[in-house]
Amino acid sequence: MLTESTVIHGEMFDSHCHLDFQDFALDRSEILSQCSEAGVKHICIPGVSELSWSNLLSIVSQPNLPVSLYSALGLHPYYQDEHQHCHLDKLSHLLEHEKESIFAIGEIGLDFALPETNQESQLFYFDQQLELAQQFQLPVIIHARKSHDRVLQRLRKVEVARGGIIHAFSGSRQQAEQYIDLGFKLGFGGGVTYERARKTRELASSLPITSIVLETDSPDMPLSGFQGQRNTPLQLPLVAEAIAALRKISVAELISQTTSTSCEILLPKQLD
Ligand SMILES: [Zn+2]
Numbered sequence: 001m002l003t004e005s006t007v008i009h010g011e012m013f014d015s016h017c018h019l020d021f022q023d024f025a026l027d028r029s030e031i032l033s034q035c036s037e038a039g040v041k042h043i044c045i046p047g048v049s050e051l052s053w054s055n056l057l058s059i060v061s062q063p064n065l066p067v068s069l070y071s072a073l074g075l076h077p078y079y080q081d082e083h084q085h086c087h088l089d090k091l092s093h094l095l096e097h098e099k100e101s102i103f104a105i106g107e108i109g110l111d112f113a114l115p116e117t118n119q120e121s122q123l124f125y126f127d128q129q130l131e132l133a134q135q136f137q138l139p140v141i142i143h144a145r146k147s148h149d150r151v152l153q154r155l156r157k158v159e160v161a162r163g164g165i166i167h168a169f170s171g172s173r174q175q176a177e178q179y180i181d182l183g184f185k186l187g188f189g190g191g192v193t194y195e196r197a198r199k200t201r202e203l204a205s206s207l208p209i210t211s212i213v214l215e216t217d218s219p220d221m222p223l224s225g226f227q228g229q230r231n232t233p234l235q236l237p238l239v240a241e242a243i244a245a246l247r248k249i250s251v252a253e254l255i256s257q258t259t260s261t262s263c264e265i266l267l268p269k270q271l272d
Pocket residue numbers: 016018046107217
């Protein structure tokens with residue numbers, strides 16, 4: 001089990017990685033062994049639809065994994081057309097009966113960049129899952145595109161005491177500060193390696209270090225120089241290096257702080 005001393009030794013935490021996707025079907029265990037050697041010792045895998053949950057739960061419960069895997073379960077707005085009301089009941093049932101293996105509700109959220117999306121339906125599933133998070137005292141992992149103000153409005157209305165992570169944050173400073181005031185952390189990934197991502201780089205370099213966590217969002221969001229390739233959690237050290245350079249601090253310090261923040265949000269019981 002994780003203790004505070006393991007965190008101090010520079011273990012990296014990928015707070016958002018879709019390692020359960022088909023993209024990793026052929027070499028998942030090889031990637032995990034390489035992650036372990038590279039110091040990426042903790043990975044949170046968020047589920048995206050009801051269909052994904054059982055595979056995800058079986059991946060994280062394999063014996064003798066070289067990396068600690070933590071599952072989150074949720075209904076992602078991108079897969080809106082697949083969601084049914086009965087999936088919320090199933091989620092609630094799993095939260096009750098698989099407590100030990102579910103660390104967060106996610107990936108949930110609002111994506112208003114999607115063409116022809118049904119915003120009302122997105123809002124319905126988002127609110128319902130926020131309520132489940134509060135009911136089961138779990139943090140949430142949030143996807144927000146062109147929707148930060150609506151997400152903030154919902155978070156003020158439906159209290160989520162355990163907070164959570166706004167993944168791949170790309171909003172404004174003011175929105176970042178509002179999330180932080182509500183107890184949320186902001187996830188930064190490969191986006192910070194692109195020179196043109198000025199606003200995101202500026203925020204990754206200047207927000208309080210205690211409010212940021214690292215992620216890859218693999219297999220998506222390839223780093224600069226790796227466009228068109230599958231992203232993997234093995235790229236996390238490069239994300240850490242990029243943010244440490246922007247903040248002008250050592251990589252070790254950046255890793256120690258962000259891993260401890262990921263643990264604080266996702267694994268508070270282990271740190272008690
Ligand atoms: Zn994701």
